[in-house]
Amino acid sequence: MANSAAICTSFKVDLLNGVHAFGTTVTRGGTGADTFNGALYLASGSLGAGTTAYSATSEVSGTNYTAGGTAVTNATAPTSSGTTAYWTPSASLAWTTVTLSTAFDTVLIYNSTQSNKAVGVYTFGSQTVTAGNFTLTMPSNTSSTALIQLA
């Protein structure tokens, strides 16, 4: 057996669980998981890696859509497989009986508990919805497909 340099897999899972803080951290109200939301954005928006927090700028608007989006179901704790830590929402994001007439193509997942800080931006092609449902199904929660993968 020999030593091998690596970022520890347990550390990656800990990052997803908010265990380590190398800098000034936030004050937490408890030990429970944070609440995450998903908000939809127009295809004309400019969200990406530089997005730091939820903003209403470029967010979709329309019948039965509430600014800020909808809650992300988080019933499955982060885990790891091999050397990859990962997490995926445990249910689809759904908007029912909405009319979203201006083309949208993006969902922003953000942490509504921690000042609406951004988590990730995901695109799915330009869409509109008329008096119908928009359902965003999450990928399989595996080390190679999960919504967030720390490899």
Place this chain on the structure above:
Amino acid sequence: MKVYTEKGLIDLEKLHVRDRVEWHDNARVIITHWTDESGAEVRRDVWASVLRGHETQLTGNLNGE
């Protein structure tokens, strides 16, 4: 059975329903178009599936690489 549309509730048998599948870089999208007897689209449902999330590489050694 009646279906909710932008023109109110319409009998299902008076609607034509067509599904269309789109493939994007990281998503499969199924779009259901509902048209009435005049051919006007009165409802559109979208079911988008994110196929894969984002992977971030966390590596590190004493050389800072």
